[in-house]
Structure formats: C-alpha cells, structure tokens
Amino acid sequence: MIKNRREPYSFQWTCAALAGLAFLAGCASAPAPTEKSTGWVKDEVSDSYVFGYPLVVMDIARDAAVGSGPGQAPVNTLRHAQALPPVGAANPTMPSLDTFDSTGWLDVADEPVIVSLPDSRGRYVDARALDMWTNVVWSTGDAGATRVTGIKAQTVAFAAAGWKGDLPAGVKRIDVPTRYVWLAVRIQTARGRELAAVRKLQRAIRVVPLSAYTGDARPAAQTARSNGAATDSAATVNPVVRAAALDANGFFSRLAQALPDNPPAPDDPHALKILSDLGVTPGQPVALPAAASDAVAAGFSDGRDRVATAPSNLLSANGWSWAGDNAGAYGSDYALRAYTAFTELGLGTKDDEVRAVVLQDSDGHALNGANRYVIHFAAKQLPPVRGFWSITAYTKDGALGESAPAHVSLSDRNGLRRSRDGSVDVYVSAVGSKKMPNWVPAPRSDFKLVLRLYAPKPQATDGSWEPPAVERQ
Incomplete structure (x- = not known):
C-alpha cells in the first residue's frame, strides 16, 4: 500500500470496498467457504486507524479534562491557566509560552452553549473551537485582521446541527456536527508578565448554556482556575501517549463508543461501511475478525506508522x-x-x-x-x-x-x-x-x-x- 498519497483519501476506501465486493462475488460460486485472503483486513484496519485517530485522541483528551478533580473543569466551564508551564515538569506536548490559555469542553446535546468574549482593548486574543474530528468550526480568525489589535466584545452560540430555536439578539449561531466541542481562548502575555490584565480578561469570559444565559435556569459554576497551569494531573495528560498505549481492540472499542455522539461528516458513509466490515459498529461492542488476528495486528501497526509519518502535502x-x-x-x-x-x-x-x-x-x-x-x-x-x-x-x-x-x-x-x-x-x-x-x-x-x-x-x-x-x- 502506498502511504500518504496526495489523491483524495476516499479513493482508498472505495478501492477497499470494491475489492471486498469482488472477493465476495468470487466466493459466491465456491462450494464452501474455504480459506480467505486476509489482505483486505490489513488494509482496512490501517485505513480505519488513520480515519478514526483524531476522534479517539480527542475523546481521551475530553475524558481527562472534564470533571471536578485536580486540573479538571466541569463541562461547559473554562479552566483558566494563570501561570506559564514550569520548566522540566511533565507538560502537554509543546506548551506555548506566549499565551495564557483558557480551555473547556462544551456539550451541545441538549441546548446551545453561549460563549461571550470581552473587548480585549488592544491585547491579542486567539479563540477557536474544534469539533471532535479536530476541524475548526469557529475562530476569531474568521473576523480577519481585527484580532491583531485586539478583539471586540462578541457572543457566539454553539448549537447542534439541526437544533431549532431562537437565540437572543446579537448572538451569532455556529452549528456543530459533534456533541462535544473543544474551546480554547489564548490571551497574549509577555513572558508571564501582565498577569493582572490577563486575569481580568479571563474573568470576563462567560460560558453558559442557553437557558442560563436567558435566565430560564440557574447557571452552574463557570470557572475552574489553576495557579500552577500545568502542574496537576489532568493538565499533564498527553492524549497522544494514551492513544499509543491502546491495542487494536482498545482503540476500535473507544472509536465505536465515541461515534454515536460524534458522527463523521456526511461525506464519510464509506468509512462507517469499512468499519462495519471489521466488526466496528457505533455504540456496539467491537468484534474484530478473529480468524485474521495477524492481519489485524499488521494493519494496526501500519496505521500507527502512517499517523506518525508526515504526509506528502505537508x-x-x-x-x-x-x-x-x-x-x-x-x-x-x-x-x-x-x-x-x-x-x-x-x-x-x-x-x-x-x-x-x-x-x-x-x-x-x-x-x-x-x-x-x-x-x-x-x-x-x-x-x-x-x-x-x-x-x-x-x-x-x-x-x-x-x-x-x-x-x-x-x-x-x-x-x-x-x-x-x-x-x-x-x-x-x-x-x-x-x-x-x-x-x-x-x-x-x-x-x-x-x-x-x-x-x-x-x-x-x-x-x-x-x-x-x-x-x-
């Protein structure tokens, strides 16, 4: 298999599917199911690993960050870093030393979640929201160069695709294809100085469900702070390392459980078909081909290598x-x-x-x-x-x-x-x-x-x- 090719990736899935159909057609005339080639298993496991990897890593990151323990924050709540990462400590991969980060996980299943950002008064602010497949669904970059000299006060509602309802005047709606959203607000600082100004901006950020925003429900606690930024357990979790520790059954089980709430894009039905061929069905226990364990292992190893290899269009x-x-x-x-x-x-x-x-x-x-x-x-x-x-x-x-x-x-x-x-x-x-x-x-x-x-x-x-x-x- 040629790795990391430039042509649309869906071509690989289509080829795999056609190969599978051709194989099945050939077997239709056979008197009995004899030994079958497992080459298709290896290829489909490899392709499926590459396809599902972002969702698995994001799911691990969300699990580690949401809660009430050290370094965690409840859902629909921001955790504000108030110090830069300490040198020599176990930090997330390549932590930024240019910004203080406020991060949180939003759940839009029941109703939209409202995010209000204050006027930064000339200070650089970079805010972005990612779906569970790591696609950016909204960012302050959407407004062009305005954030370079600071952002203006703005309010955004993250809503599940298909949600029907009314939003308050002046609130911009952003449709999200997945149940969960990763929100990160990064406020520029000069080597950790200007802490008072940064904290003031952090306190002015508001994240609440729509019902709390409109006064129909009492808002939950909105802020979880850490004076150590990256010194406590949840903040030091590296989801990439956690994902690397999973075997094939663990990886695809995690993928299957995450899929019902976070389906792939509408143009990805072929991916679900290939996963189904492998015994990976959204929300169901995984049953990888038991008679092709060597092919599963080889495909899983190949998929891990491909994820770690720079693609040709980098x-x-x-x-x-x-x-x-x-x-x-x-x-x-x-x-x-x-x-x-x-x-x-x-x-x-x-x-x-x-x-x-x-x-x-x-x-x-x-x-x-x-x-x-x-x-x-x-x-x-x-x-x-x-x-x-x-x-x-x-x-x-x-x-x-x-x-x-x-x-x-x-x-x-x-x-x-x-x-x-x-x-x-x-x-x-x-x-x-x-x-x-x-x-x-x-x-x-x-x-x-x-x-x-x-x-x-x-x-x-x-x-x-x-x-x-x-x-x-």
Whole structure:
C-alpha cells in the first residue's frame, strides 16, 4: 500500500470496498467457504486507524479534562491557566509560552452553549473551537485582521446541527456536527508578565448554556482556575501517549463508543461501511475478525506508522515542516488530519496559527544543546504575520528542557534585536546568557525548535515563504 498519497483519501476506501465486493462475488460460486485472503483486513484496519485517530485522541483528551478533580473543569466551564508551564515538569506536548490559555469542553446535546468574549482593548486574543474530528468550526480568525489589535466584545452560540430555536439578539449561531466541542481562548502575555490584565480578561469570559444565559435556569459554576497551569494531573495528560498505549481492540472499542455522539461528516458513509466490515459498529461492542488476528495486528501497526509519518502535502523547507492551507479544515484529507492530531493537537486554521517544526540543522544532523546554532532571517524573510511570532526549543518529546531559564522563548514582541539592514539573527544553544541578543535556550540533549506564527499572512501557508535553515556554528 502506498502511504500518504496526495489523491483524495476516499479513493482508498472505495478501492477497499470494491475489492471486498469482488472477493465476495468470487466466493459466491465456491462450494464452501474455504480459506480467505486476509489482505483486505490489513488494509482496512490501517485505513480505519488513520480515519478514526483524531476522534479517539480527542475523546481521551475530553475524558481527562472534564470533571471536578485536580486540573479538571466541569463541562461547559473554562479552566483558566494563570501561570506559564514550569520548566522540566511533565507538560502537554509543546506548551506555548506566549499565551495564557483558557480551555473547556462544551456539550451541545441538549441546548446551545453561549460563549461571550470581552473587548480585549488592544491585547491579542486567539479563540477557536474544534469539533471532535479536530476541524475548526469557529475562530476569531474568521473576523480577519481585527484580532491583531485586539478583539471586540462578541457572543457566539454553539448549537447542534439541526437544533431549532431562537437565540437572543446579537448572538451569532455556529452549528456543530459533534456533541462535544473543544474551546480554547489564548490571551497574549509577555513572558508571564501582565498577569493582572490577563486575569481580568479571563474573568470576563462567560460560558453558559442557553437557558442560563436567558435566565430560564440557574447557571452552574463557570470557572475552574489553576495557579500552577500545568502542574496537576489532568493538565499533564498527553492524549497522544494514551492513544499509543491502546491495542487494536482498545482503540476500535473507544472509536465505536465515541461515534454515536460524534458522527463523521456526511461525506464519510464509506468509512462507517469499512468499519462495519471489521466488526466496528457505533455504540456496539467491537468484534474484530478473529480468524485474521495477524492481519489485524499488521494493519494496526501500519496505521500507527502512517499517523506518525508526515504526509506528502505537508509544507517543508530547509528542514522545517508545517501544515498549509488545509490546516483545521481537512475535508477528506484524513492523512493530514491524523498527522496534525498526532503532532499538534488543537491546531487552528491557516488564519489562526502556523507551527513550523525543525529537528535537524542544515547538514542533516540532529539539533543538540551541546552545539550553538544561528538562524538568519533576511529583512524580507521575516515570518509573515499580522500578529506576532516566536521561537521555542523543546526536548524531542515536546517538553521544556530543565537547563533552560524559566519561561524563555524568543518573540518579536519581547525585545527582538535587528541588524542595521533589518535582518534578524537568532541564536540557539543550551549555554548562553540572557544578555545575548536573540538567544533561545535549548535543552542539553537533542531538541526541536518550534516557530509559531500568530495570525499568519497567506504567504506562510501557501508555500511562497520559507523559514531559513538552522546553521551550526
């Protein structure tokens, strides 16, 4: 099987289905069911793993985050981070050091959930809502460049598709195809400073069901706060790691139980047919083909490899790679959808954010904190943003290295120094000084760099801009 091809992914499902029909037709004339080829099982298990992976990871993330325990918040409630992630702690993969994040899980099964955002008075705010398949259903990026200088007060209602009812005047309706929605509101901060201003904005965010918003019901507690941001149990859960620990039966059982509340898009009925062939039916116990256990295992292993492999339509240049125009709105590009769920869960659209990642220098060697590197941005090669950009170094697993000074990333809003010609040289190493211009502290071991572009311009996602190579000095 060719992996990560460019043609529409539905072609794979169609081929698999046709192959299955041809096989069945051939068996119709056989005198008795003899040994059957299990090649189709391997292919369909692999395809189904890639297809269902985002839903499984999101379901794990929701289960870990919703509740009343440490680091959790009830449904339809925001959990406000009020400190940046501590260096060396067990953090979610590649935590941002540029924003304080307010996150929560909405349940729109019974009625719409109303989200009110305050006027940020010039402060950059990035809010986005994702369905359970990791598609972005709404974001402040929908309003174009307005959020670059802050957002205006606005109220949005997230409603189940097909809900019939009236909303209060001035409330924008957003239809959601899944029962659950992941809401994230990110408020820009300068290396953890300006905490009072950030907290004021956090307190002004309101998330309540429609009946509570209109006064027909008493609102539940709306806020769960953590002074440690990422130090308690639920906040440190990495759903990708949890998903990797599942065997085939555990993975597909989780997928089957999540499907009734979170069905795939209307153009995905072929996916449910293939799952049904494998014994995976929404809401029912899973019964994978017992006579093809080796094929199931091989397909499951192949699917896991494909999810972790960069698809061919991922943008890449000078060792960096990043999602382009299709990010956050994947359609039938299941390979890209699964890969971004694996590497960058919660990624926004091309108008929200770009995260470019590099693990090697210009000679193809792994980045390592024992060395010193420079990234030279020519004056006309600076990251194209309407908002701002930053560079952060992480361990290969996406954690903050213990050797790095707390809460240090490099941002063009944090004292970035330019040369006389307008160019910028960024230095990366484990050993340096806060007085060193444009220094990004790195772990002492192998590491990766993440370049974040907030409110990127079109050049960042259409392939016309390339980040420069990381040169070892």
